[in-house]
Amino acid sequence: MDSAVITDTKTSMKAIFSDFKQLTKVGLSLSVVFSSVAGYLLAIDVINYFTLFLLALGGFFMVGASNAFNQIIEKDTDAIMKRTQNRPLPTSRMSVKIALTIAILFTVSGIAILYSINPKTALFGAISIFLYTSVYTPLKSVTPLAVFVGAIPGAIPFMLGWVAATNQFGIEAGFLFMIQFFWQFPHFWAIGWLQYEEYKKAGFNMLPMNTKDKGAVKQIIFYTVIMILVSIVPVLKLSGAFYIHPITAIIVALLGIYMLYFGVKLHRSEENKDARKLMLSSILYITLVPIIYVVDKFLH
Structure with missing residues (x-):
């Protein structure tokens, strides 16, 4: 076989794989799997590695499906924005x-795999795909409230792990849901701030009241404070079997205050550089907090 043909085949396979990764947003999907796994580890005493594998795989398919549907629906608006115009669908x-x-x-694989863990896990997986695809995505061009709707499927993964481990949605899963739910407002609004002009071109309303001003940052600060409070409530033993030590609560609070610091800075400066720091600090928060919770649990 001609080496040029082999090289071409390799190149085209690489391009196909790259497009597949972009369509399903592999990086984002893996971060969601990470929070599901953390939720599972918080709920169990003895790890069932097969269940953990099924949860990771099912969760990955679930988020990949949501992202693919989202890009199909937004093919035309993706073509308008710099950040998305090079995606596989707008470029054909x-x-x-x-x-x-x-x-x-x-979708089918994800829900089937989650169903094999237990029906409740599959139900929440299906709700997540439905809300993200059929409610959040169309609402983005209609109202800033889209962020509230989008925060629901975005908050499901953390608690999905708990439901997978226990087959029940109780107060513990509720708390895990709320932590990730309130976190999304400062995170998404920081992105909305950075991408404001781009989103406007595409007709998306991503900031509260759709204005890039101090009012929007006040909302960011408000939700960051709620997020911090919800994150440390487990220290009071008000969240069922999900409990953290005082030292853990202090560490989690400090991470939240670090985010809050950039929220306050953004309120003062209204500059993109502070919005970017807020966004990065929010990613740090949602990466470290589940790990801190899990470490705390296994140190009990």
């Missing part, structure tokens, strides 16, 4: 038919 590197096939396969 991938057809809608192929994207739809991937999205449907991922």
Whole structure:
């Protein structure tokens, strides 16, 4: 076989794989899997590695499906924005038919795998895909309230792990849900601030009241404070079996205050650089807090 043909085949396979990764947003999907796994570890005493594997795989398919459906729906608006115009669908590197096939396969596989853990886990997985695809995505061009709706599927993964481990949605899962729910407002509004002009071009309303001003940052600060409070409530033993030590609560609070610091800075400066720092500190928060909780649990 001609080496040029082999090279071309390798290149095209690489391009196909790269497009597939972009369509399903592999990086984001893995971060969601990470929080599901953390939720699972918080709930169990003895790790069932097969269940953990099924949860990770099912969760990955679930988020991949949501992202693929989202990009099919937003193909035309993605073409307008710099950040998204090079995605596989706006550039026609991938057809809608192929994207739809991937999205449907991922949905069916994800829900089936989660169902094999227990029906409740599958139900929450299905709700997540439905809300993200059928409610959040269309609402983005209608109202800033889209962020509230989008925060629901975005907050499901953390508690999904708990439900997978215990087969019940109780106060513990509720708290895990609330932590990730309130976290999303400062996180998404920081992105909304940075991408304001781009979103406006595409007709998306992503900031509260759709204005880039101090009022928007006041909302960011308000939700960051609520997020911090909800994150440390488990120290009071008000959240069922989900409990943290005082030292853990202090560490979690400090991480939240670090985020709050950039929120306050953004309120003063209204500059993109502070919005970017807020966004990065929010990613640090949602990465470290589940790890801190899990470490705390296993040190009990």
